[in-house]
Structures are given as C-alpha cells and as structure tokens.
Amino acid sequence: MMISDPITQGLASAWQHLDGALQQDAQHLECDVLIVGSGAGGGMCAQVLAEAGLAVILVEQGPLKSSQDFKLQERYAYPDLYQESAARKTKDKAIRIFQGRCVGGSTTVNWTTSLRTPEPTLQHWQQHWGLSPLSGAALAPYFAKAEQMLNIQPWLNHNPNNALLAKGCEKLNWSYQSIPRNVKQCWDLGYCGMGCPTNAKQSMLVTAIPAALNAGARILSRFSVERLLIKQQQLQGASLQALDAKLRPSGITVTVRARQVVLAAGAIGSPAVLLRSKVPDPYQLVGKRTFLHPSVMSGALFTQTVNSHQGAPQSVYSDHFVWQDGAEGECGYKMEVPPVHPILLATTLSGFGHFHQQLMARYPHLQVTIALLRDGFHPDSPGGTVQLREDGSPVLDYPLHEFMWRGARRALLSMAELQFAAGARRVFPLHEQARLYRSWSEAKQAIASLPMQALATRLASAHVMGGCAMGGDERSSLVDHQGQYRWLSGLTVIDGSVFPTSLGANPQLTIYALALRNAELLVKRLRG
Amino acid sequence: MADFPVTFEPAEQLKLKASEQQIFWWFIPAFLDGVIEPQDSQAKRALLQRIDQAFQSLSSATQAELRQLLELLASRAGWLLLSAGLTPLSELSLQQRLLLLEQWQQHYLQLLRQAYQGLHEIIYAAWYGDPTTWPAISYQLPVAAKVLFDDQ
Numbered sequence: 001m002m003i004s005d006p007i008t009q010g011l012a013s014a015w016q017h018l019d020g021a022l023q024q025d026a027q028h029l030e031c032d033v034l035i036v037g038s039g040a041g042g043g044m045c046a047q048v049l050a051e052a053g054l055a056v057i058l059v060e061q062g063p064l065k066s067s068q069d070f071k072l073q074e075r076y077a078y079p080d081l082y083q084e085s086a087a088r089k090t091k092d093k094a095i096r097i098f099q100g101r102c103v104g105g106s107t108t109v110n111w112t113t114s115l116r117t118p119e120p121t122l123q124h125w126q127q128h129w130g131l132s133p134l135s136g137a138a139l140a141p142y143f144a145k146a147e148q149m150l151n152i153q154p155w156l157n158h159n160p161n162n163a164l165l166a167k168g169c170e171k172l173n174w175s176y177q178s179i180p181r182n183v184k185q186c187w188d189l190g191y192c193g194m195g196c197p198t199n200a201k202q203s204m205l206v207t208a209i210p211a212a213l214n215a216g217a218r219i220l221s222r223f224s225v226e227r228l229l230i231k232q233q234q235l236q237g238a239s240l241q242a243l244d245a246k247l248r249p250s251g252i253t254v255t256v257r258a259r260q261v262v263l264a265a266g267a268i269g270s271p272a273v274l275l276r277s278k279v280p281d282p283y284q285l286v287g288k289r290t291f292l293h294p295s296v297m298s299g300a301l302f303t304q305t306v307n308s309h310q311g312a313p314q315s316v317y318s319d320h321f322v323w324q325d326g327a328e329g330e331c332g333y334k335m336e337v338p339p340v341h342p343i344l345l346a347t348t349l350s351g352f353g354h355f356h357q358q359l360m361a362r363y364p365h366l367q368v369t370i371a372l373l374r375d376g377f378h379p380d381s382p383g384g385t386v387q388l389r390e391d392g393s394p395v396l397d398y399p400l401h402e403f404m405w406r407g408a409r410r411a412l413l414s415m416a417e418l419q420f421a422a423g424a425r426r427v428f429p430l431h432e433q434a435r436l437y438r439s440w441s442e443a444k445q446a447i448a449s450l451p452m453q454a455l456a457t458r459l460a461s462a463h464v465m466g467g468c469a470m471g472g473d474e475r476s477s478l479v480d481h482q483g484q485y486r487w488l489s490g491l492t493v494i495d496g497s498v499f500p501t502s503l504g505a506n507p508q509l510t511i512y513a514l515a516l517r518n519a520e521l522l523v524k525r526l527r528g
Numbered sequence: 529m530a531d532f533p534v535t536f537e538p539a540e541q542l543k544l545k546a547s548e549q550q551i552f553w554w555f556i557p558a559f560l561d562g563v564i565e566p567q568d569s570q571a572k573r574a575l576l577q578r579i580d581q582a583f584q585s586l587s588s589a590t591q592a593e594l595r596q597l598l599e600l601l602a603s604r605a606g607w608l609l610l611s612a613g614l615t616p617l618s619e620l621s622l623q624q625r626l627l628l629l630e631q632w633q634q635h636y637l638q639l640l641r642q643a644y645q646g647l648h649e650i651i652y653a654a655w656y657g658d659p660t661t662w663p664a665i666s667y668q669l670p671v672a673a674k675v676l677f678d679d680q
Contacts, residue, residue, distance in 0.1 A: 197676050455642060
C-alpha cells in the first residue's frame with residue numbers, strides 16, 4: 001500500500017533542500033531569518049515567517065527522513081532520529097534523555113500528547129517571573145490555532161495500558177483525563193516513537209515544515225551551528241558545519257548571513273549554541289535552570305494480556321498529584337503510561353540474568369506507569385546546567401536533591417498503589433534494589449525504605465525545558481516574553497528553552513502556541 | 529593498554545579492540561543468563577557484532593566514555609580496584625560473574641553503578657534490537673504494518 005509522502009513529493013517539486021552529507025564546498029548564503037532547529041519551535045516559526053513573505057533558512061542537525069524511512073524498529077529509529085542514539089544522559093548518567101534529532105525534531109518521534117499549559121504554571125510565571133502578558137486568556141487563541149492546525153483532539157480509544165491507568169484511578173477515586181493527540185486518520189499502531197509510517201501524526205515534519213517550504217523557505221539538514229557571528233553587539237548570522245552520514249563534521253563550512261537569528265535548538269541545543277558563541281551574558285544565566293520532568297517508573301504484571309506496545313501510546317493521564325500542595329509546595333507529579341517496546345523496556349528494566357529474562361518473558365502481561373516530577377517551582381528545585389565538553393558538545397549536569405527525591409518516593413508509592421488497585425498481581429518499581437512485590441502493603445513498606453539516589457532509582461526524561469529563561473527581570477532571565485535576547489540585537493529564542501520552570505505537562509503544545517505568538521510578533525518587528 | 533591476555537578469538541573487523549571485546553565476551557553470558565549458554569560461541573559472536581554496531585552509533589563523547597570504562601576493566605590495576613579480587617574476568621565462573629554484577633548494581637560507589645548500567649544498556653539494546661529475539665518475549669510488529677512494507 002502506498003502512503004502519500006509529502007516529503008518525497010515536495011522534494012520532487014520546488015523545495016530547496018541542502019543535505020550536509022552531500023555538501024562538497026564551502027558556501028555563503030543569505031536570508032532574512034535563520035532558524036536553528038526544526039522541532040516544535042523552529043518548525044512552527046518557519047511556517048509563520050515564510051508565509052509572511054520573509055526569506056527563511058531552516059537548519060537542522062539531524063537528517064531529513066520521511067514516512068518511507070520509518071520501519072517501526074528501535075534499532076533503526078534510535079540512531080537515525082534521536083540525540084545520541086537515544087542514549088543521551090545527564091552528566092552523572094542518572095537520567096536518560098530522549099530528544100529528537102531529525103527534521104521535525106522531537107515532534108517526529110514523540111508520543112503525540114498535546115496538552116495546554118496548566119493554568120497554575122502560567123499563574124506562577126506571571127507572579128514570580130514577570131510574565132504578565134502570558135495569561136491563559138491571552139494565550140488561548142494561540143492554543144486554539146495550534147489545535148486546529150494540527151488536528152488536536154482527545155483520543156478516546158484507550159489501549160489496555162492506558163485503560164489500566166484509568167481503572168486504577170477510578171478505583172481510588174483519583175482524577176484522570178483523556179489525552180488530546182495531534183493525529184489525523186491514525187492507524188492506532190503504537191509506534192509513534194519510531195516516526196509515523198502513515199503520516200498520521202501531525203508533526204512539524206508533515207505540517208508546518210512543508211508549509212514553510214511551499215512558501216519558499218530553504219531547509220538545510222545535517223548541518224550543525226558551530227557559532228553565531230557577532231559584530232558590535234549585533235548578530236549577523238551563523239557559521240555552520242556540514243555533517244557526514246554519521247553526523248560527524250565533514251570539515252566543510254557554510255556561512256549564513258541573516259538579519260535575524262531564531263534559536264530553536266531545544267533546551268540543550270540552544271544554550272549550547274549560545275555558550276559556544278560566547279554571547280554576552282552579564283548574569284551568567286545561559287544554560288542554568290534547565291528542567292527535565294525527571295520521571296520515575298513502575299512496572300506491573302497482570303493476569304490478562306496488556307501488550308503495552310499496541311495502540312495509541314498515551315491517551316490517559318492523571319493530574320491528581322500535580323498541584324496537590326500548590327504550585328510552590330512539595331514536588332508534584334503527573335502520571336501517564338509509555339509505549340513499551342523491546343529495547344526501551346530491556347534497557348530501562350533494572351536487574352539482569354534470570355530475573356531480567358523472566359520479566360521480559362512476561363512482556364505481554366506487563367504494564368508500565370510513569371510519574372513526571374514537576375521541577376523548577378520550588379526554591380529547592382533549581383534544575384540543571386548545560387555545559388560544554390572539550391569537543392564543544394553539550395552535556396547537562398542535573399544533580400538531584402532531597403526535594404526531588406521526596407517527590408520520587410511519593411510517586412513510586414502512588415504508582416504501586418494505582419497498579420494494585422487496577423488488579424496487578426505483582427508490582428516492580430524500576431529501582432536497582434527493588435523486588436517484585438505481591439501486595440500494596442508489601443510494596444508500601446519496601447518503597448518507604450528504598451534508597452533514593454542517582455543510579456539506583458531509574459530515571460528518564462523526554463521533556464527538556466529551560467536554560468534560556470524568559471522573564472521580566474534581567475537578573476534572572478535572558479529573554480523577554482517575546483523571546484528577544486536581552487544582550488544582543490537580532491537574536492530571538494523560540495523553543496522550550498525559554499520556559500522559566502518546567503510545565504507540569506507535556507511541552508509540545510505550549511511550544512507551538514508560544515512559537516505562533518512570538519513568530520507573529522517577530523514579523524511585526526522585522527517589518528517595523 | 530590492557531594488562532590481561534586476550535583469552536578468546538576476537539573479531540578483527542570490529543571497531544572495538546580485542547581487549548574491549550573481551551570484557552563483553554565474558555559478561556554477555558552473565559547478563560543473558562538463561563538466554564545464551566556460556567559455551568555458545570556463535571551466539572556470543574553474533575551479539576558482539578551487534579554491540580559493535582550499537583557502539584558505532586553512539587556519539588563521540590559517549591564512545592570515549594565507554595572506551596575509558598572498558599580500558600579500566602581490562603587493566604590489572606583497574607580490575608583490582610573494581611572487582612576487589614585479583615582473578616581475571618576470564619577465570620571467573622559464571623556464578624562469580626553474576627555475583628560481581630550484583631555487587632556493582634548495588635554498590636555505594638557511583639562509578640561501579642555507572643559501569644554496571646553502561647554494560648547493561650548496550651548489551652540489552654543489542655540483544656533485544658534483533659527481531660530474532662522477539663518470539664521469546666511474544667513481541668511482534670503489527671499485522672497492519674505488513675501492508676505498509678509489502679510493496680517495497
């Protein structure tokens with residue numbers, strides 16, 4: 001069966017695409033706006049700017065892949081589509097980080113959860129970060145527009161993995177909701193994390209980026225930004241390195257001159273570009289306060305078949321514990337379920353040998369719940385810091401402190417309680433010292449005494465936020481509410497790195513809405 | 529350089545050096561105890577090749593860190609420090625290797641937990657990335673997906 005492939009069709013028509021791996025010579029390009037990164041921020045921004053008639057160049061470090069390249073297998077998807085082959089870790093290796101590295105960025109590989117910014121988060125930003133223009137009412141039209149553009153609607157056909165989350169919540173009288181997803185004519189396969197093979201997922205790859213290219217934008221894939229070109233506090237463009245097929249610098253440089261640079265390389269990539277470029281930063285804020293929603297995980301074995309890899313990956317969430325102690329109180333956590341595929345499960349599951357194998361053999365009966373810890377709202381949750389290695393590549397130093405560990409323990413307790421309430425026969429917190437527990441009372445006692453420490457408690461994140469905080473005060477924020485960098489003219493940041501805290505919700509829709517708003521404001525500034 | 533002699537026949541075409549391959553060679557049967565027989569050289573060789581491929585797909589920085597770890601394990605001084613014993617890895621029984629992994633898994637030193645998790649991740653990613661291992665865990669691609677790829 002042929003699936004319509006907008007990328008192949010577009011490339012065969014008039015799209016302008018440069019592939020770094022095919023680049024033979026140094027080159028100089030010019031444009032109005034250079035956008036660095038093609039994910040939720042860069043993709044959406046490219047469409048708005050190109051359709052406004054501006055000359056746009058969109059540069060992406062990863063390759064341009066399309067539905068025909070998506071083979072539903074982790075062994076291809078991880079090296080092709082993810083940062084560091086999906087093995088990216090924080091500096092001490094305690095938290096595994098999943099981020100896209102391909103055209104469309106993380107939107108090409110995420111699990112489609114599309115939630116508006118929680119109201120308590122916006123209120124916290126208004127009260128503590130001087131972001132009064134970003135009220136729920138002011139952002140509502142942008143959320144609505146993004147939802148309409150990407151066909152975002154609640155998904156009501158819950159697979160057993162999600163249905164068990166709902167069942168546990170019902171038994172315990174905990175609140176839960178259906179998740180809106182950005183899909184159209186979805187086949188309900190469950191392989192969103194490996195790139196959508198049917199182009200049902202309304203990611204940037206098949207929506208905003210084709211729209212931008214149709215409007216005349218140019219795209220450069222497999223190019224990384226070495227540094228921004230700055231002259232007398234004025235940004236003039238960027239120096240790019242072409243990357244070979246293995247995404248290593250080939251030694252060929254392309255220079256782009258631009259009136260404006262939009263940084264949209266994500267919360268690790270954007271600070272890394274700023275650090276490499278040695279931009280003015282009088283309060284030393286670049287890369288600080290980077291947040292992850294560090295997530296703890298709990299496995300459960302059921303008598304019935306669950307097949308957690310089949311069907312829409314995320315369609316139910318529970319916010320019962322997110323705001324329980326107020327935005328600035330104890331660490332809240334959101335509960336969701338992940339799609340469970342073999343490499344993801346085998347590498348995340350603690351234990352080895354017979355123990356590991358016996359759990360793997362029960363794969364069809366396994367349900368996994370995750371709890372995303374809401375970081376950055378409390379003074380004891382300062383997040384991490386993006387640093388540069390000797391080779392210029394970024395690494396996130398994210399030490400975990402007592403405040404977060406308390407949240408992690410409570411989250412492991414909640415998940416075990418939930419899974420037993422849903423009928424689990426055994427529950428296994430993903431922790432190096434945990435065992436399979438047979439009852440809620442046994443699990444409760446055991447989890448209370450598990451040591452909460454790095455590389456004992458298993459942690460993962462798919463939400464990297466912050467590092468270029470927006471706000472009203474120059475001592476605590478790098479960009480204003482429009483994303484304008486305070487200390488350099490010609491630089492705007494439009495991605496999740498501008499969040500001054502984490503969100504307490506999956507970030508893609510917040511980034512879309514902010515990108516729509518701030519790209520429109522940028523068009524006005526460039527015309528003014 | 530590695531201090532311990534290489535006690536198995538390394539594959540020359542791999543990017544991993546003989547001394548680095550040897551670390552995996554002796555740990556594979558422990559991580560996959562119950563799945564790969566310790567004497568099954570063919571299965572171990574096939575997995576080593578996939579580990580090598582997985583290694584090549586890692587970022588330069590991660591490759592360098594993993595190499596550093598493997599070098600440490602392959603050196604006499606490093607092994608003495610990390611194993612709390614003098615017997616080389618190749619002379620440990622399977623039971624002793626399993627015991628060592630359990631000690632690393634729960635060790636108070638973060639370095640040893642990192643080492644354990646680093647080996648854990650690459651060995652299991654290489655093993656379960658291979659579709660021939662899927663029937664044992666009853667995992668299969670969706671029937672609907674066959675339609676997608678049949679025409680190619």
